[in-house]
Amino acid sequence: MLGRRDALKLSAAGAAGIAVPGVLGARSLRRAFAAGPAAPAFTRPLALPRVLRPVRRTMTTDYYEMAVREAETEILPGVKTRVVAYDGSFPGPTIRALKGRRVVVRQSNDLDMDVSTHLHGGHVSPGDDGHPAFPVAPGDARDYTYPNAQPAATLWYHDHVHHMEAEMVFRGLSGLYVIDDPMEWALGLPNGAYDVPIVMRDIHLDDAGQIVWEMGDFQNRNTILVNGRTQPYFEVAARKYRLRLVNGSNMRFFNLSLSNGGDLTVIGGDGGLLPAPQTVKSVQLSAGERADVVVDFGAYEPGTRIVLTNAFGTDAATREIMRFDVGSPVRDRSRVPDRLGRTLALPDADVTRDVVMDFNPATNEWTMDGRAFDMNRVDIKIKRGQTEIWRVKSDSTHLPVPHNIHLHGTHFEVLDRDGRPPAPHETGPKDTVAVMAGSTVRIKVRYDRYLGRYLYHCHLLDHSAMGMMAQAEIVA
Numbered sequence: 086m087l088g089r090r091d092a093l094k095l096s097a098a099g100a101a102g103i104a105v106p107g108v109l110g111a112r113s114l115r116r117a118f119a120a121g122p123a124a125p126a127f128t129r130p131l132a133l134p135r136v137l138r139p140v141r142r143t144m145t146t147d148y149y150e151m152a153v154r155e156a157e158t159e160i161l162p163g164v165k166t167r168v169v170a171y172d173g174s175f176p177g178p179t180i181r182a183l184k185g186r187r188v189v190v191r192q193s194n195d196l197d198m199d200v201s202t203h204l205h206g207g208h209v210s211p212g213d214d215g216h217p218a219f220p221v222a223p224g225d226a227r228d229y230t231y232p233n234a235q236p237a238a239t240l241w242y243h244d245h246v247h248h249m250e251a252e253m254v255f256r257g258l259s260g261l262y263v264i265d266d267p268m269e270w271a272l273g274l275p276n277g278a279y280d281v282p283i284v285m286r287d288i289h290l291d292d293a294g295q296i297v298w299e300m301g302d303f304q305n306r307n308t309i310l311v312n313g314r315t316q317p318y319f320e321v322a323a324r325k326y327r328l329r330l331v332n333g334s335n336m337r338f339f340n341l342s343l344s345n346g347g348d349l350t351v352i353g354g355d356g357g358l359l360p361a362p363q364t365v366k367s368v369q370l371s372a373g374e375r376a377d378v379v380v381d382f383g384a385y386e387p388g389t390r391i392v393l394t395n396a397f398g399t400d401a402a403t404r405e406i407m408r409f410d411v412g413s414p415v416r417d418r419s420r421v422p423d424r425l426g427r428t429l430a431l432p433d434a435d436v437t438r439d440v441v442m443d444f445n446p447a448t449n450e451w452t453m454d455g456r457a458f459d460m461n462r463v464d465i466k467i468k469r470g471q472t473e474i475w476r477v478k479s480d481s482t483h484l485p486v487p488h489n490i491h492l493h494g495t496h497f498e499v500l501d502r503d504g505r506p507p508a509p510h511e512t513g514p515k516d517t518v519a520v521m522a523g524s525t526v527r528i529k530v531r532y533d534r535y536l537g538r539y540l541y542h543c544h545l546l547d548h549s550a551m552g553m554m555a556q557a558e559i560v561a
């Protein structure tokens with residue numbers, strides 16, 4: 086947490102045009118800014134992103150097409166907000182893939198600038214990973230091939246174009262990508278209409294309801310959206326639901342709980358199902374992280390209203406994310422078995438390396454191991470199949486702010502955080518993990534698929550766009 090002096094320092098940095106970092110709990114700083122336009126809470130129903138239909142199916146492959154273009158959406162009731170959107174949808178359309186069945190997405194670019202689409206959490210070849218070295222030029226298109234040879238999981242796709250990813254994601258370029266698995270269906274978890282995406286993000290709107298983009302402008306992003314709308318309500322039957330919680334913010338961390346103190350049963354994390362369900366009272370998600378939770382609304386009386394609460398919020402608009410309105414009981418045959426997925430079960434590590442995330446006050450750049458990103462530079466070479474332990478440290482000497490780390494191309498195990506065990510939602514395969522100011526998270530990593538270059542970076546996108554990114558080359 087920041088003290089007042091730190092907040093003042095950050096305030097000065099902001100005035101000087103420096104990328105102001107995302108700050109948890111900087112209440113004194115936040116109060117200095119006026120809130121944006123607001124809609125009354127819980128007046129509109131939860132919107133569900135539309136599910137994209139394949140344009141063609143073969144024995145092995147589902148083919149999709151979408152265009153990146155400008156569009157208008159109704160974030161606030163009755164107000165048209167200009168966004169940049171996949172296929173004109175905000176958030177982008179959902180792709181539901183099947184494990185073991187290939188997906189090819191043709192992304193065409195109707196903007197007047199480059200784009201590059203990354204499937205976050207997907208195990209895909211370096212050429213299909215949305216690396217900024219392979220952008221799609223205006224008027225062009227690119228086919229991205231996703232093998233889906235990985236466990237069922239809640240993934241998301243978003244823009245990763247060089248230096249502009251933070252702005253483009255902020256303006257709307259992200260969407261859900263869910264890998265389903267018939268083996269998972271056999272577990273009996275809530276599915277169909279009871280499997281619901283909850284994609285949360287913050288945004289800064291001006292008085293006319295238009296997006297205000299400024300790098301590092303965390304303290305003004307005080308409007309929270311769920312599936313693209315402010316503070317929706319969701320009428321649920323009195324039964325179990327699977328909620329796919331996704332933090333699609335650029336920088337904001339959420340600490341989520343139910344306002345009635347009810348249980349959240351975490352069943353999955355970034356990389357798919359946890360080994361076993363974990364019943365908790367709260368789940369903390371940094372930008373880019375996901376957690377699948379089951380909530381049994383059958384435990385509550387019809388008519389009960391439960392707010393999904395963010396303990397990191399500083400006012401009603403940032404604390405009260407959405408509301409569940411419990412309706413009548415319905416037959417519920419779903420269950421949460423005691424055993425779900427698997428750990429990566431990686432062997433003992435061959436190599437240990439340190440990764441240090443820091444800020445360089447001389448250049449105003451965010452750095453990984455003292456350097457800002459250069460896409461023509463390989464920062465580390467890793468032998469394919471080798472198990473490594475990374476000690477990832479958020480160095481708080483220059484700016485005491487939280488970061489996280491996201492690895493492209495593989496999953497990792499979270500070993501510990503400052504010597505303490507990982508949080509319940511961190512007990513399965515992960516691709517993104519929070520690294521709080523001054524703390525060190527140890528992860529165990531193995532790249533065992535493709536050779537080539539993969540990014541690793543802070544997923545506070547205003548940080549990665551300002552240098553906090555590096556690349557590993559996987560070698561034979």
Ligand SMILES: [Cu+2]
Nearest residue numbers: 488543545548
């Ligand atoms: Cu960061």
